[in-house]
Amino acid sequence: MDKNAQKKGILKAGWLNALAILFFVCVTQTSLAYESASNPFLDVPDRESTRRIINDIRQYKLDYLRNKEKLESAFQISKEQDWEHLHLEAAALYSELLFRQEKYAELTAHLSHYLHQDELLKRKDIHLLFLETKLKSLTRLDDPTPAKALSKTLETQISQHSINEKIIILRALAYYYTADDALRKTLSAALEGLELAMKNDDIASQGYFYRKIADAYGYLEEDEDKAVSYAKKAVETFEKTNDGLFTAKAYWSLGNILLETGDSQNALVYLNKALAYFKDVNMNKGLAFAQYSIANTQFLQANYDRALTLAKENIELALTAGIGDMHLASMILLSNIYIKQGFLDKAEQVNDEVYLLVDNFSRSIYKASFFSERYTLKRELNRIEEAFDAIEKKLFYTEKHFEATSESNIKALQVKFEVKEKEDTIRKLEYQKDISNLQAKEEYQQKIIWRLSATIASILVLVILLLFYRQALQRKKYHRMASTDYLTNCFNRRGILNTANTKLAQQKMTIAIVDLDYFKKINDEYGHDVGDLVLIAFAKAAKETLSKGDEFGRYGGEEWLFVLNSSDEKVVRDTFEKVAATYQKYCNDIDALEENLSMTFSVGVSLGDKSTRTLDTLIKRADSMLYEAKENGRNQVIIN
Numbered sequence: 001m002d003k004n005a006q007k008k009g010i011l012k013a014g015w016l017n018a019l020a021i022l023f024f025v026c027v028t029q030t031s032l033a034y035e036s037a038s039n040p041f042l043d044v045p046d047r048e049s050t051r052r053i054i055n056d057i058r059q060y061k062l063d064y065l066r067n068k069e070k071l072e073s074a075f076q077i078s079k080e081q082d083w084e085h086l087h088l089e090a091a092a093l094y095s096e097l098l099f100r101q102e103k104y105a106e107l108t109a110h111l112s113h114y115l116h117q118d119e120l121l122k123r124k125d126i127h128l129l130f131l132e133t134k135l136k137s138l139t140r141l142d143d144p145t146p147a148k149a150l151s152k153t154l155e156t157q158i159s160q161h162s163i164n165e166k167i168i169i170l171r172a173l174a175y176y177y178t179a180d181d182a183l184r185k186t187l188s189a190a191l192e193g194l195e196l197a198m199k200n201d202d203i204a205s206q207g208y209f210y211r212k213i214a215d216a217y218g219y220l221e222e223d224e225d226k227a228v229s230y231a232k233k234a235v236e237t238f239e240k241t242n243d244g245l246f247t248a249k250a251y252w253s254l255g256n257i258l259l260e261t262g263d264s265q266n267a268l269v270y271l272n273k274a275l276a277y278f279k280d281v282n283m284n285k286g287l288a289f290a291q292y293s294i295a296n297t298q299f300l301q302a303n304y305d306r307a308l309t310l311a312k313e314n315i316e317l318a319l320t321a322g323i324g325d326m327h328l329a330s331m332i333l334l335s336n337i338y339i340k341q342g343f344l345d346k347a348e349q350v351n352d353e354v355y356l357l358v359d360n361f362s363r364s365i366y367k368a369s370f371f372s373e374r375y376t377l378k379r380e381l382n383r384i385e386e387a388f389d390a391i392e393k394k395l396f397y398t399e400k401h402f403e404a405t406s407e408s409n410i411k412a413l414q415v416k417f418e419v420k421e422k423e424d425t426i427r428k429l430e431y432q433k434d435i436s437n438l439q440a441k442e443e444y445q446q447k448i449i450w451r452l453s454a455t456i457a458s459i460l461v462l463v464i465l466l467l468f469y470r471q472a473l474q475r476k477k478y479h480r481m482a483s484t485d486y487l488t489n490c491f492n493r494r495g496i497l498n499t500a501n502t503k504l505a506q507q508k509m510t511i512a513i514v515d516l517d518y519f520k521k522i523n524d525e526y527g528h529d530v531g532d533l534v535l536i537a538f539a540k541a542a543k544e545t546l547s548k549g550d551e552f553g554r555y556g557g558e559e560w561l562f563v564l565n566s567s568d569e570k571v572v573r574d575t576f577e578k579v580a581a582t583y584q585k586y587c588n589d590i591d592a593l594e595e596n597l598s599m600t601f602s603v604g605v606s607l608g609d610k611s612t613r614t615l616d617t618l619i620k621r622a623d624s625m626l627y628e629a630k631e632n633g634r635n636q637v638i639i640n
């Protein structure tokens with residue numbers, strides 16, 4: 001088939017798609033019962049959780065059909081507990097649930113019970129939710145008068161309402177206008193609603209209006225690109241909600257519109273997504289519509305055998321689900337498949353069956369389309385009389401359709417102009433939203449950059465501080481090492497001289513020099529290692545014995561410099577007596593030394609009460625006292 005012929009085929013089948021979409025919009029708001037697994041209220045029927053369920057359903061965070069039991073419980077419990085306001089809200093949502101479940105008789109009783117309650121007048125938004133469901137259910141009636149009257153009331157009231165309430169009214173009106181074939185009015189109301197829903201950040205209503213606009217452009221067959229773009233927006237928007245039914249319908253609409261444009265491959269993707277939801281919630285009507293479109297796609301792709309199987313299945317499915325229009329549409333599709341397969345007699349047989357059921361069609365336009373096809377078939381079969389009858393009836397129903405739906409040219413032009421204006425506003429709003437999204441993104445990125453920079457800076461500061469700290473520790477360590485004797489771990493010469501100098505600047509003090517007696521002999525007799533142990537024993541004894549604030553260090557070899565705070569001769573003598581006793585004790589602990597070997601030292605002391613002395617003179621004096629002590633036979637303290 002060349003491209004033109006294919007396009008013709010698509011256009012010819014176009015009315016079938018439009019019909020399917022329209023049926024879907026007007027007739028199936030539905031499902032068969034969907035069983036939810038648990039009832040959260042069986043355990044805790046408190047007000048807070050009831051409020052939460054109602055809010056979540058109202059904000060489309062929970063799917064109506066998949067949470068049917070939760071909503072039913074919220075409705076019942078709020079009634080039993082007499083939570084008046086909460087109950088009214090639950091009742092309004094419950095009416096939408098009944099509508100989606102197609103429990104129309106129950107819905108009518110429910111609506112008339114609640115719409116008579118005075119309390120409802122104080123809750124305008126809830127009242128409008130009831131009226132929205134009421135208008136949708138009235139459009140189903142054969143008599144158009146009540147729906148028309150309610151739509152008029154809503155139209156005249158709309159200006160007195162808040163934005164939120166206007167959105168509900170416009171949703172109801174867009175639904176009604178579509179069902180009433182007033183598609184330009186649908187466009188006008190849906191665009192106005194979309195603008196308000198965008199300003200109010202009402203995502204689900206935005207999705208609803210996007211789909212209504214897409215469908216209207218689709219039926220008007222005016223602007224395919226717009227129909228596709230709005231249908232895509234509807235899908236994108238509903239995908240952000242948890243409203244499974246409306247999301248499936250958005251897939252369905254986009255699938256059908258793509259089919260219209262000849263993009264049957266992508267159409268199938270969306271139709272199959274819609275089909276998956278309907279299967280999931282066991283919704284026969286939805287299934288019938290989705291399957292019809294898929295059969296139609298196979299037909300358009302010239303897969304006649306597959307299309308034939310699906311169309312036959314769908315005739316049964318639509319019949320069981322009780323959708324008259326879909327039943328007939330599937331039969332017409334079957335007849336068209338037979339024509340393509342060259343079975344004109346079979347096609348005629350099916351066409352004649354539809355002819356007998358033609359009154360079951362809900363709209364004149366569907367009848368007109370059927371008679372148009374019948375005319376072509378009968379002409380081809382040379383049934384002249386029946387062909388004439390078909391063409392006459394086609395004209396009759398076409399006229400009837402236009403009588404019912406036509407708007408005066410001036411009014412149509414006016415609406416067209418309004419639509420254009422509103423579309424410009426919507427584009428501006430979308431642009432602003434894009435800009436603010438971008439800005440928010442940029443601000444977010446900026447924030448991340450700042451945070452990262454701050455973190456990196458803090459880490460750097462920490463690392464630098466750590467390095468400084470380590471350096472300070474190292475310096476301290478080196479300083480200590482430079483002032484410490486490696487063997488005895490007390491001050492070395494440099495360390496004790498520094499300490500003595502500092503002390504001398506602050507206070508008077510006593511300097512003493514100690515020299516171990518006959519140390520060379522120890523080295524010679526016991527070895528250097530034992531000599532080292534003796535040095536360690538002396539340092540340990542001095543450390544243990546000295547008072548707080550007294551200091552000592554290894555002055556060189558086996559010579560020690562003491563810096564004592566006291567300038568009292570007795571205290572100094574007592575100090576060295578204690579050191580001597582302890583030194584002897586620690587030396588006794590050295591196994592290598594001969595048992596009870598007498599270990600002594602000599603001390604030269606320069607008392608600190610002579611203020612004129614410098615450290616140097618103090619040391620020299622102590623040194624000469626030491627010399628005297630050695631000369632006098634060692635093991636003694638000589639004080640000056």
Ligand SMILES: Nc1nc2c(ncn2[C@@H]2O[C@H](COP(=O)(O)OP(=O)(O)OP(=O)(O)O)[C@@H](O)[C@H]2O)c(=O)[nH]1
Pocket residue numbers: 487515516517518519520521523527528529530531532535556557558630634
């Ligand atoms: N084991 C050891 N011996 C050391 C150390 N430093 C110096 N000496 C030794 O200490 C000894 C000091 O000997 P002398 O100055 O003759 O003094 P002395 O033997 O104690 O005799 P008097 O001071 O006269 O009682 C020398 O043999 C040095 O080699 C050291 O760190 N360890």
